[in-house]
Amino acid sequence: MSRLIIRKVAVLGAGVMGAQIAAHCANADVPVILFDLPAPEGEPNGIANKALAGIGKLDPAPFASRERAQYIETANYEADLARLGECELVIEAIAEKMEWKLDLYARVAPFLKPGAVFASNTSGLSITALAAGMPVERRSRFCGIHFFNPPRYMPLVELIPTADTDAAMLDALEAWLTTRLGKSIVRARDTPNFVANRVGVFSILAVLHHTARLGLSFDEVDLLTGPRIGRPKSATFRTADVVGLDTLAHVIDTMQATLADDPWHAYFKSPAWLQGLIGKGALGQKTKAGIYRKQGKQIQVLDLALQDYRDSGGEVFPDVEDILKLKSPVEKFAQLAAHPHPQAQFLWSMFRDVFHYCAVHLGAIADTARDVDLAMRWGFAWAQGPFEAWQGAGWAAVAGMIREDVEHGRAMSDVPLPDWVFERAGVHSPAGSFSAAEKLLKPRTDLAVYERQLYPDRVLGEAPLERGETLWENAGVRLWRRADQDARIGIVSITSKMHAIGDEVMDGMLEAIARAEIDLDGLVIWQPAPFAVGANLQQVGAACRAGEFDLLDKMVARFQRTSMAIKHAQVPVVAAVQGMALGGGCEFAMHAAHRVLALESYMGLVEAGVGLIPAGGGSKEFALQAHAMAQRAAGGDVFPYIQNAFQTIAMATASKSALEAVQLGFASAADDIVLNANELLYVAIRRARALAESAWRPPMLNPALTVAGRNGIATCEMMLVNMAEGGFISAHDYRVAKAAATALCGGEVDSGRRVGEQWVLDVERAQFLELLKSEKTQQRIAHMLDTGKPLRN
Incomplete structure (x- = not known):
């Protein structure tokens, strides 16, 4: 099967569906030209422009990041049909009227690029009847391509060939849709409404x-x-x-x-x-x-x-x-x-x-x-x-x-x-x-693209999925490998409920890393979504009620030690993230040598929701990021880079996609973003192998980290005063946010002071413990455990 290279897509029809298909192509780094009728007055592309502005307001959001909209150009059928020659894939998504579609096909066919794939996003019209509207020489590159609404989130795409559709083209299109757009494909027969x-x-x-x-x-x-x-x-x-x-x-x-x-x-x-x-x-x-x-x-x-x-x-x-x-x-x-x-x-x-x-x-x-x-x-x-x-x-x-x-x-x-x-x-x-x-x-299709899906969706009665060889496990994690992929890349999977991180997970992760350093070349942290929902609040709440704050101090220290072990392991640790990676789960991912993220990754340090701050190294990682960025800026002031992190932590902001996770600082621009979550483990194993083969080495501890200190804390506090006076935050919200500022700024020290990473870890742990001792934080934890919802007190 030859590879289908699609550098640009045209979408014909800027209705809600067409505009959202265009948005999802932009999510996948594919530039798009979005066509519609010329506006009767004003800007000629006004109809398409209005559609594009409209989908920016939809919830759930079609764009994985707002900046993706810039990769969509608008056009109209009167002035811009020649631009179809720039596109390797043209998707027609106008209203479900056979005569309208056939009329459009006659207009656009002369402008199509030689070899371009032309597909109709009809939800049920006959693909064979539609194909008759294309020139005979183009019918081999024509098919149905039925996206489900909303296209970003619904995995299904039905592919519907005609008797004339080129089989190799259809296979190549299926592979492209699967990996590039992250879709799950069903080949449908050309019957009304398909499957x-x-x-x-x-x-x-x-x-x-x-x-x-x-x-x-x-x-x-x-x-x-x-x-x-x-x-x-x-x-x-x-x-x-x-x-x-x-x-x-x-x-x-x-x-x-x-x-x-x-x-x-x-x-x-x-x-x-x-x-x-x-x-x-x-x-x-x-x-x-x-x-x-x-x-x-x-x-x-x-x-x-x-x-x-x-x-x-x-x-x-x-x-x-x-x-x-x-x-x-x-x-x-x-x-x-x-x-x-x-x-x-x-x-x-x-x-x-x-x-x-x-x-x-x-x-x-x-x-x-x-x-x-x-x-x-x-x-x-x-x-x-x-x-x-x-x-x-x-x-x-x-x-x-x-x-x-x-x-x-x-x-x-x-x-x-x-x-x-x-x-x-x-x-x-x-x-x-x-x-x-x-x-x-x-049996299932033997298309090569599906070799990338190590754990595809199975139906009841199919052969059980291969579980791999267990190397070691405890009550919280399983260390294992798949010999058919790479026997020297281990996989550590959190097995607790909702993959919450408690004592058994931390102990297991430390042991898995120690074993990987001796016996393996790399390690992947992976489990089906969610990646991890954070610390085990049941354990934390029980310890609070018992007044065991010394025990909690040791628990937080062990959490920090686990995060640091992930970061400084003698083999590369790759976090394969899908779904929620919140609180401590986000901190584990932040400390990995590399992240492979499913597009639908929702990452955040959301501890403020239960009256706490990040204390598993998350504050320290943001302080490190601010230090690194300040070193490249004139003047070397770290606070401008602390400010965004402070707002993110204080507002318990979580990303709504992997792209937003990068923008918020939970991931790096160098990380991999995979649109098909079923390919996540495959890519992560290969990324771990690539790091191992490139003589990867763990980062050294920074002994001279510049922190914002008292002045940074005071500046953050000025923002909090305005919010408190406006009634936007409670007194306890103020206290929690100030604790976050204190941790991010390295504590009550002179601004611009240089400290070691452990100093910042100690500050964030101390602030975390003080909040745990407060009655209002304990109330927030209890309310979350009872209702699953945050309490504003």
Whole structure:
């Protein structure tokens, strides 16, 4: 497979989706030209400019860092089509109107670069019909490329070829999307709505049908179809509001228009209440009212019986709640089907009809059952795909229950289950996943890009993942290696709950480093997200309540010793960070020789939230950064470089991406940022090997660190006085922030004094201990442990 080199991307259509695709390309260091119609008046690129400004206000943010917007240029179809010749990939993302798309293709085709890939981001139109709008000689470089919203965060991209699409090009595009944009790819057949939307929208239609049939309320159904069954917190009807009720209706209409032969076609229509909301302009979150609306601080929900909104609430029937807590899926599904309560019948009916639908259509919409399950996990954030859930609940038993319901007219369709359902014990096995079209088990793709994913997402029933050889472990960490990657690069994984750092983790990390120095060439700190949520507050809180402050002093000293051991190990230690790296977790990463960061890395020294300051070396690392930057500046004043760190720590600021982590000083511009988190460990192992081969050596302790001292503390305190007088911070916030300033500035010493690193460590530890002894900090710790939320006292 030849490599696909994409230096620049063009996105045609600056709607919300097109603009966000452009933003994510910019996140991946790919410059973009964003096209739209010329503005009727004023700046010719006004439509695209407005779209670009608009996505900068979205939450969650499409840009991983605000400065990424500068890598997107705007253009219009009248004046700038010649610029398409600069782009190796052109993504069309205009409205879902076949005639509009075909008209645009005719206009842009003459300007495309020879060999450029042209792809449509349609959510369900026929790719073959769209390809007919391209010149014959360009059809081999044409395909569907369906991103899911929001493109930065949703991993799924469906790739849809036509009969003319060049297979090698498609493989190369899949590899590029996987590594460069961090996407998870499903190859879909060219059928209406492809895989994820076909199943996902049918699931919504099944919910709509059974909600009405059983007389349940919308908020009641959302309680049932959220985390309790492994679905997102937005569940069904809140998700519809987020997506947009007009968008949902459009997708339903597409199914109605294009799937006339579908046995469930009678259900492919928007209910009258949905049409009524759309007619009134209540389209969901984007219009601030839909199925739900916010009145003051109260969330209200549409009540069809009242024909008006009411305060949302609802509850799950106790028996149903107990059933949903069962650990055995077999028992869970059997009891739901047998229980007479409408909520239980709703859940069984919904699952039954989705299972039934997927089985009947598997051969037409997807290559294997694996593709369906992964599409639903990656595109709709289901914890399990439909075939996984069915197989886990007992394939044969559930198949029998579905057949009985179909035969007795209880299912949404009377079409029988396919014969293959009763010939198998399931669809996933170590040998592969079932293809209904080919009637055989098929293994995963052998594309080389997937060799970079050492622990890819697996479906239930697949072969277990290789765990590597354990070299040593205790209750907090496991030191291990993968001989198939590099037997002399060790991996140390934190195994505590949420990867919190307590005594057993610190002891384990120190032992792992000592062993690596003797037996290995390098060490990678890696575990699935989160990287680490900070110190074990349970241990800290218990020691505070017992008044064991000498013990806490020793604990903090050991924390500092562990951080310093990471930094000064005789082998390079690489931190592979994904998800939250907070407090002590952030400090461990800051002390590593190098960091490999997933784009979605949320790093921060957030101790102020529990009335504390960083004391595992985080303050010292910021002081070192300020010293190094001051040495290169005229005058050598360290305080300008302390000021930003002070604000970051005092406000408990955490990065919202790896790019922001670098900007905030938690990581370095020399660190690696990987967009596909599944490639994180692979890259980190190779980075550790590269460091080892380059004669890496640990940094020496700095004996002459210039600190800001009393003047720096006083300047920070001036900012705090203004905030306190304005009512923005409490008296205890003031105390905590002053302690942070004291640690960052090296304590109450003359400004510009030179001290050793251990001096700063001692100052931050002393400030940390004094805060721990305060009643208000102890209250904050207790409140966080009880509620999971910070207390402002």
